[in-house]
Amino acid sequence: MKQTVSNGETSKPKPTAALKNMVPWNERFSYSLSDFACNLSFQMVGTYLMIFYTDTFGISAAAVGTLFLVARIVDAFDGPFWGIMIDHTHTKWGKSRPYWLWFSIPFAVFCVLVFTTPNLSLTGKLVWAYITYIGVDVLYSAVNIPITSILPSLTSNPQERVTLSTIRQFMGTAGAAIITGITLTMVAFFGGGSTTSAHGWFIWALIVGIVVVLIFAVVFKNTKERVQTKSSRQSIPIKESLKALKRNWPWAIIIFINFIYWMGMQTRSQVTVYFFKYNMNNAGLASFVLSLQFVSLLAVVLTPLTSKMIGKRNTMLAGMIMAVAGQLLLSVGATHLSVTIIIIATIIGYLGTGYVSGLIAVMLADAVDYGEWKNGVRAEGIVTSFSSFSAKLGMGIGGVITGWILSVTGYVANKTQSAASLHGIEMNYIWVPLLGFALSAIALMFYHVDSIEKKMQTDLAAKHERENEEK
Numbered sequence: 383m384k385q386t387v388s389n390g391e392t393s394k395p396k397p398t399a400a401l402k403n404m405v406p407w408n409e410r411f412s413y414s415l416s417d418f419a420c421n422l423s424f425q426m427v428g429t430y431l432m433i434f435y436t437d438t439f440g441i442s443a444a445a446v447g448t449l450f451l452v453a454r455i456v457d458a459f460d461g462p463f464w465g466i467m468i469d470h471t472h473t474k475w476g477k478s479r480p481y482w483l484w485f486s487i488p489f490a491v492f493c494v495l496v497f498t499t500p501n502l503s504l505t506g507k508l509v510w511a512y513i514t515y516i517g518v519d520v521l522y523s524a525v526n527i528p529i530t531s532i533l534p535s536l537t538s539n540p541q542e543r544v545t546l547s548t549i550r551q552f553m554g555t556a557g558a559a560i561i562t563g564i565t566l567t568m569v570a571f572f573g574g575g576s577t578t579s580a581h582g583w584f585i586w587a588l589i590v591g592i593v594v595v596l597i598f599a600v601v602f603k604n605t606k607e608r609v610q611t612k613s614s615r616q617s618i619p620i621k622e623s624l625k626a627l628k629r630n631w632p633w634a635i636i637i638f639i640n641f642i643y644w645m646g647m648q649t650r651s652q653v654t655v656y657f658f659k660y661n662m663n664n665a666g667l668a669s670f671v672l673s674l675q676f677v678s679l680l681a682v683v684l685t686p687l688t689s690k691m692i693g694k695r696n697t698m699l700a701g702m703i704m705a706v707a708g709q710l711l712l713s714v715g716a717t718h719l720s721v722t723i724i725i726i727a728t729i730i731g732y733l734g735t736g737y738v739s740g741l742i743a744v745m746l747a748d749a750v751d752y753g754e755w756k757n758g759v760r761a762e763g764i765v766t767s768f769s770s771f772s773a774k775l776g777m778g779i780g781g782v783i784t785g786w787i788l789s790v791t792g793y794v795a796n797k798t799q800s801a802a803s804l805h806g807i808e809m810n811y812i813w814v815p816l817l818g819f820a821l822s823a824i825a826l827m828f829y830h831v832d833s834i835e836k837k838m839q840t841d842l843a844a845k846h847e848r849e850n851e852e853k
Contacts, residue, residue: 405537410549412604413536416482416529417554419597422590423493424522425558426565428777429651429672431496431515432784436795438578439499441507443793447785449508453516454778460520461774464527465767469623476607477762478532481524486598489521490591497587499580523770525598530766533747535607538843540835543744544686544694551740552682555675561590562651563673566665577665578796623761626753632831633749633765639822640742641772641779643702646818647735648780653810656788660799661807662719677729681736689741693832694748698741702823704734709816716808738822742769748831754845755838776818784810 405413435441441449464481471477496514500506529550537543565586566577573582627633654672659665681701689697708731715723746766754760791806793799799807831838 404539404542405546409536409604409606410546411553412601413529413532413546414549414553415597416525416601417550418557419486419594419601420522420526420529421554421557422561422597423490423594424518424526425651426561426587426590427493427496427515427518428648429562429654430565432652432781433655434497434583435511436793438580438583439507439511440504440795441511442789443785443795444789445508445785446511447782447789449511449515450778450781450785452512453519454775454782456516456520460523461527461767461771462764463767464523464770465531465761465763465765466623468528468531468763468767469761470763475602476532476535478528478535479602479605479607481528482598482602485521485524486595486602489518489525490595492518492521493594494584494587494591497583499584519774523767523774527763527767527770530743530746530769531762532605532607533743533766534750534760534762535609536605538609538751538839538846540748540839541686541690543747544689544741547744547747548682548685548740550743551685551736552679555678555682555736555739559673559675559678562675563669566655566669622759623764625757626750626759626761626765628753628757630749630753630756630765632745632752632829633768635825635829636742636745636749637768637772639825640769641776642818642825643738643742643822644773644776644818645780645783646776646815648777649784649810649814649818650812652781652784653788653807656793656807657716657811661716661804661811662721662724664721667721671725671728674725674728675732678732678736678739681733682740685737685740688737694741694745695826695829695832698738698745699823699826701734701737702819702826705731705738705819706734706816706823708732708734709812709819713812716812734819745829745831748835751838751842752831755842780814783814 432443432446435446435449436443468477468481471480473480475483492514496511496518498514500510502510533543533546536546568586568589569579569582570577571582572585573579576582651672655665655668658668658671685697688700692700708727708729711727711730712724714720715727746769750760750762750765753765787806787810788803791800791802793803793806
C-alpha cells in the first residue's frame with residue numbers, strides 16, 4: 383500500500399525490520415550447501431577413518447584412540463585460533479566468508495591424504511596418520527567455524543535464523559546420509575569388490591574432495607554478510623572479545639551440550655560398521671542403517687514450526703529424549719539380534735537427533751547476541767569457534783573411548799571376535815551415546831534464553847540503530 387506525503391507525491395512504505403532481515407532463497411540454499419560439503423568430507427572421516435586405520439592401513443585400535451586424543455589436544459588451540467582470526471578479518475567479502483575461498487582446497491587435499499596408504503613401516507604409518515589427521519582436523523575448523531560465525535551476520539531476525547539453520551541442517555544431514563550410505567559401496571566399486579581396498583578408499587576420497595571444493599566455491603559466491611554493527615566493522619582485541627563470554631551462560635550450556643552430544647554420536651557412528659560386521663554378522667547392513675539418517679530430515683523440516691510453537695529449548699529437549707529412547711530400544715534389539723527392532727530404534731534416534739542438530743547453530747547465534755546484550759561486545763568468531771572445538775573435542779574423546787574399549791576388550795581386525803570384544807563394540811554403539819544424550823537433556827533444563835529473547839532483540843536493534851547513526 384502506498385503512502386501519500388504532504389506535497390501530493392506517493393512513496394513506498396519503509397520495509398519492516400523483519401523484511402529487511404529476510405534472506406533470499408538462492409542465498410539460503412547456497413548457505414545450506416556449506417554444511418552439505420562439510421558433512422560429505424568430515425562425516426566420511428568421522429564414520430570410516432577408524433575402521434580404515436585398523437582394517438586397511440594396519441594400525442591398532444589403541445594407537446588410533448591415542449591419535450584421536452592427541453588431535454583433540456591440538457584442537458584446544460586451533461578452534462579458538464580460527465575464531466580470533468575471524469574477529470580480526472576485514473575484507474571486501476566480509477569476516478567469515480573469505481575462509482571458504484582461502485581454505486577449501488587445502489582442506490579437500492588433506493581429506494584425500496588421510497585416506498592414502500603410502501608403503502611405510504609401522505612407525506612411518508603412525509607419523510603419516512598423525513600429520514594427515516591433525517591436518518584435516520585443523521583445516522576443517524578453518525572452513526566449518528565460518529559456517530556458524532556467519533549466521534549472525536546473515537540476518538538478525540531470530541525466526542529467519544531458525545529457517546537458515548534448518549535448511550543448512552537439512553542439507554548437512556542429507557550430505558551425511560549420502561556419504562555414509564554409499565561410501566562402502568563406492569570403495570568396493572573402485573577397489574575391485576573389497577571394502578578394505580586401499581586403492582578404493584583413495585579414489586573415492588579424491589572424488590569427494592573435488593566435489594567439496596566446487597561446492598564451497600558456490601557457497602562463497604552466493605552468500606552475503608549483511609548485518610554490520612560497530613563491533614563487526616573493526617578488529618576486536620583478544621582481551622576485549624573474551625568479554626563476550628563473561629556470564630554468558632547460554633553459550634556455556636550449548637558448548638557443553640555440543641561436546642557431550644557429539645561424543646555420543648561419534649562413538650555410535652564409528653562402530654556401526656564394527657557392530658554389523660561382527661555382532662550381527664552382516665556388514666552389508668551397516669550402509670543401510672547409516673543411510674537411515676535421511677529420516678531425520680523430517681524432524682529438521684518440522685524444527686521451525688516446532689520451535690515456534692514450544693520454543694527452541696523445548697524442541698531440542700524433546701529431540702534428546704527421543705534419542706535416549708532410541709538407544710534404549712537399540713539395546714533390546716542388540717540383545718535379541720533383531721534387525722527389525724534395531725531399524726525401528728535407529729529411526730526413532732535419528733528423528734530425535736534431527737531436532738537437535740539444526741538448533742545448535744541457532745542457539746550459538748543467540749549466544750552471540752546475548753554476549754553483546756550482557757557485556758556490550760559482539761564477537762561472532764570467538765563465541766562460535768568453540769562450537770567446532772567442543773564438537774571435535776567430543777568426537778575425539780568418543781574416538782578415544784572407542785579405541786581404548788576395543789583394545790581393552792581384545793578386538794583383533796578381520797578375525798572372529800571374542801565375547802568380550804563383542805560386548806565392547808556394543809558398549810560403544812549403545813551405552814556411551816545414551817550417556818551423552820541423557821546428560822545433554824539435563825543441561826537443557828538450565829537454558830532459559832527463549833523467555834528473554836524478545837527483549838534482548840529489541841534492545842540490540844535500538845543499540846545498532848544508534849551506532850549506525852553515529853557513523
